[in-house]
Amino acid sequence: MPKLPGLLLAAWTLAAGxxxxxxxxxxxxxxxxxxxxxxxxxxxxGRKGQSQSLAPGVTHVVTRQDIERLGLRNFGEVLxxxxxxxxxxxxxxxxxxxxGIGRAGDLNSRLLFLLDGMRLxxxxxxxxxxxxxxxxxxxxxxxxxxxxxxGSSLYGANAFLGVVNVITQRADxxxxxxxxxxxxxxxxxxxxxxxxxxxESGGEWWIAASGMERRDLPLTFAxxxxxxxxxxxxxxxxxxxxxxxxxxxxxxxxxxxxxxxRRLPAALDRVEDxxxxxxxxxxxxxxxxxxxxxxxxxxxxxxxxxxxxQQLDYRTDWPYLDExxxxxxxxxGTLGRWGVAELRAAGPVGERHELQAGLEWQRDQTQQFFxxxxxxxxxxxxxxxxxxxxxxxxxxxxxxxxxxxxGLRWDDASLGGRRWSPRLAYAWSPxxxxxxxxxxxxxxxxxxxxxxxxxxxxxxLPPPAERVSSxxxxxxxxxxxxxxxxxxxxxxxxxxxxxxxxxxxVSSPRLRNRGVDLGLDLALAHTRLQLDATLQSSxxxxxxxxxxxxxxxxxxxxxxxxxxxxxxxxxxxxLSRRDAGQQALPGHGLLHAHLHWxxxxxxxxxxxxxxxxxxxxxxxxxxxxxxxxxxxxxxWRLIATLKLP
Numbered sequence: 001m002p003k004l005p006g007l008l009l010a011a012w013t014l015a016a017g018x019x020x021x022x023x024x025x026x027x028x029x030x031x032x033x034x035x036x037x038x039x040x041x042x043x044x045x046g047r048k049g050q051s052q053s054l055a056p057g058v059t060h061v062v063t064r065q066d067i068e069r070l071g072l073r074n075f076g077e078v079l080x081x082x083x084x085x086x087x088x089x090x091x092x093x094x095x096x097x098x099x100g101i102g103r104a105g106d107l108n109s110r111l112l113f114l115l116d117g118m119r120l121x122x123x124x125x126x127x128x129x130x131x132x133x134x135x136x137x138x139x140x141x142x143x144x145x146x147x148x149x150x151g152s153s154l155y156g157a158n159a160f161l162g163v164v165n166v167i168t169q170r171a172d173x174x175x176x177x178x179x180x181x182x183x184x185x186x187x188x189x190x191x192x193x194x195x196x197x198x199x200e201s202g203g204e205w206w207i208a209a210s211g212m213e214r215r216d217l218p219l220t221f222a223x224x225x226x227x228x229x230x231x232x233x234x235x236x237x238x239x240x241x242x243x244x245x246x247x248x249x250x251x252x253x254x255x256x257x258x259x260x261x262r263r264l265p266a267a268l269d270r271v272e273d274x275x276x277x278x279x280x281x282x283x284x285x286x287x288x289x290x291x292x293x294x295x296x297x298x299x300x301x302x303x304x305x306x307x308x309x310q311q312l313d314y315r316t317d318w319p320y321l322d323e324x325x326x327x328x329x330x331x332x333g334t335l336g337r338w339g340v341a342e343l344r345a346a347g348p349v350g351e352r353h354e355l356q357a358g359l360e361w362q363r364d365q366t367q368q369f370f371x372x373x374x375x376x377x378x379x380x381x382x383x384x385x386x387x388x389x390x391x392x393x394x395x396x397x398x399x400x401x402x403x404x405x406x407g408l409r410w411d412d413a414s415l416g417g418r419r420w421s422p423r424l425a426y427a428w429s430p431x432x433x434x435x436x437x438x439x440x441x442x443x444x445x446x447x448x449x450x451x452x453x454x455x456x457x458x459x460x461l462p463p464p465a466e467r468v469s470s471x472x473x474x475x476x477x478x479x480x481x482x483x484x485x486x487x488x489x490x491x492x493x494x495x496x497x498x499x500x501x502x503x504x505x506v507s508s509p510r511l512r513n514r515g516v517d518l519g520l521d522l523a524l525a526h527t528r529l530q531l532d533a534t535l536q537s538s539x540x541x542x543x544x545x546x547x548x549x550x551x552x553x554x555x556x557x558x559x560x561x562x563x564x565x566x567x568x569x570x571x572x573x574x575l576s577r578r579d580a581g582q583q584a585l586p587g588h589g590l591l592h593a594h595l596h597w598x599x600x601x602x603x604x605x606x607x608x609x610x611x612x613x614x615x616x617x618x619x620x621x622x623x624x625x626x627x628x629x630x631x632x633x634x635x636w637r638l639i640a641t642l643k644l645p
């Protein structure tokens with residue numbers, strides 16, 4: 001663990017000689033607010049950089065200023081800021097619900113996650129890793145874009161409920177050395193160090209390493225009196241991450257790896273009044289490499305090509321005692337290897353017409369499951385798969401600030417079959433910052449390898465692909481210091497894949513989901529207050545409500561400068577009552593606070609508290625449990641950030 005006092009002393013000494021003055025926190029907050037609410041460029045909803053007002057869908061953005069000023073530790077905390085998203089967190093995995101669609105066991109397969117445009121969902125569960133095994137440390141993020149609604153017309157499978165794109169900071173933001181140390185209760189810690197350079201010829205490179213260790217973690221389930229201490233002693237989390245990148249003249253290379261070991265508490269036996277415990281390790285290792293190239297073709301046309309390769313190893317061990325009292329180990333794991341090649345061209349056709357077309361090809365070299373028990377033969381199943389996708393998007397300028405977008409994609413996959421995904425979007429922006437958008441489209445998600453293999457084990461066919469038909473209408477208006485948003489949505493789902501009690505997967509009845517996202521952003525006396533509310537109603541055709549589907553969700557962010565070098569960030573949420581299986585989970589509210597101090601231009605210090613009011617609340621249970629996940633207590637953190645040229 002880094003020596004925090006020594007780090008701060010060194011930072012103070014080095015920064016004391018700095019000659020260049022930088023804006024104070026109040027000025028930084030004002031600039032960040034103006035940047036967020038200008039007609040900035042976004043790239044996720046249209047798969048290209050364009051004006052936010054004229055993009056074919058609504059895109060929400062969280063910037064690195066938001067991450068720094070709110071003291072966010074991981075990618076899951078970033079996702080909590082987006083309207084309509086809510087997280088279910090257990091000891092092992094965090095899942096994301098979207099506008100009332102939040103089944104605990106889908107492992108985020110209905111959201112598509114991208115890193116600088118690279119597809120991240122793995123090839124066995126279609127899972128999106130958003131915990132400590134996310135590929136990038138949040139301190140390296142420039143911004144995160146979330147495009148709400150179906151996106152299969154551009155991205156294919158998994159862009160079912162939306163697309164989340166994480167954009168890495170470039171060398172000009174990461175210039176020089178940067179380091180961060182986070183100290184938490186009971187000796188838990190987190191560190192990051194990075195170095196980046198840009199040369200005179202325009203080439204740039206960067207490298208970053210980070211680590212985390214949290215011991216003696218709180219339990220997320222109720223236990224008998226006296227059992228909590230021995231279980232917490234074997235409840236910990238460790239992660240290591242390495243990322244690097246290089247870019248020059250349209251050619252970019254990036255890669256890295258992340259390793260996470262989550263040790264879960266397991267009770268082996270009870271001797272008199274003492275509980276005998278051990279750790280059940282859960283291990284994830286991810287490797288990734290991406291090469292991309294872009295080149296102008298003349299007359300406004302641009303060609304982009306990319307290739308990426310990823311590997312995800314997963315293993316979980318569960319120790320137990322047999323009837324004779326002998327210690328045995330039950331082990332389950334998966335291995336996925338896949339590569340994706342992409343080719344895209346975009347450019348104008350005439351004065352008022354722009355065309356975009358692309359090809360994607362994914363090959364799943366390895367989809368492997370294995371299972372074994374100590375002393376018995378190992379069971380292994382191996383599969384392969386492939387997917388080809390072709391898309392075209394036709395954008396017409398009906399007038400100076402009106403756009404009509406027609407999109408269509410065809411996918412052919414060994415799992416999921418052949419699918420068409422259309423989208424029609426109209427965007428009108430009478431002036432910068434004001435926009436009206438109407439989007440009609442559909443998306444699909446085919447059964448993933450796990451769902452298919454599970455049904456195969458029961459001599460059943462894989463469930464057919466699930467589909468959604470969506471209509472969305474959004475209006476955003478206001479000035480820089482006062483903006484509001486109304487976003488209506490109506491979704492019709494058919495064949496949502498769900499697990500049956502027997503263990504295989506089935507198609508659910510038709511589901512209707514409709515509601516509204518409301519947003520208000522105010523700048524008041526150098527402070528900025530952001531409110532987001534989602535109201536929704538979801539019902540199956542047989543009248544049932546889906547599990548883990550809150551009808552109301554309210555979020556807020558308040559950035560408050562206290563002095564020239566001090567700022568307070570508050571954020572939180574209110575989540576309404578929801579059902580989970582045969583039980584109801586009460587609604588709850590959470591408040592988080594982060595106090596930031598910038599004593600020197602190169603040094604930032606922060607004190608953050610999660611769950612400031614120490615609220616106890618329940619999350620939906622995991623698939624293999626009937627008991628809700630219990631969260632309780634507060635967490636504090638001390639953060640020191642040092643930047644050297």
